[in-house]
């Protein structure tokens with residue numbers, strides 16, 4: 001479960017959150033664009049559960065080819081923006097704490113979570129893995145994307161590492177407020193070591209700025 005400060009930070013940042021996707025860096029943008037192509041294909045014709053959907057950046061892309069999407073987030077501020085996106089497939093938005101809600105078991109072809117895994121405390125990975133595996137139908141896929149350190153920029157100062165190896169950074173909002181955020185980074189090998197005991201890694205793309213995976217449950 002993310003700490004309260006991380007949750008507050010995203011509520012306060014809803015209005016400006018999508019700036020991360022439109023920075024003027026062509027090589028960085030290309031990694032996102034390449035992922036868009038892969039994701040569109042992956043979700044084609046599928047029923048998707050998206051957790052922590054935020055402003056709906058990925059929801060909108062998935063809606064272009066998916067059959068139906070349930071997209072949820074804790075923050076009403078984020079969901080208000082997501083609800084205004086032009087969507088193609090039917091999307092049901094739901095305000096929910098992903099860990100507190102009882103998602104239907106085996107009901108979705110795909111579970112998608114963008115830019116969340118890096119905020120999950122290391123000591124609670126099994127809980128997160130249960131959360132993303134349980135709603136999946138047999139043969140379903142999990143899609144995750146997250147940052148590598150160059151995507152963050154130098155303005156986020158490192159603060160400390162806790163006893164579990166979680167990294168904490170300071171983040172600033174434009175109005176001057178600061179937040180201490182749990183944000184972990186991984187080498188490609190660490191990602192393989194984390195996911196492979198529990199999931200089949202169907203694809204792992206490790207770029208300069210971002211990593212993404214498609215996971216299956218079982219073999």
Ligand SMILES: C[S@@+](CC[C@H](N)C(=O)[O-])C[C@H]1O[C@@H](n2cnc3c(N)ncnc32)[C@H](O)[C@@H]1O
Pocket residue numbers: 002006007010011051052053054055056057058072073074075078096097098099113114115116
């Ligand atoms: C880094 S943003 C990612 C947004 C979106 N998935 C994307 O890739 O653009 C993290 C999101 O997680 C949401 N969040 C934080 N804690 C949550 C929780 N316990 N349950 C559901 N959503 C949560 C925040 O409100 C925020 O929208």
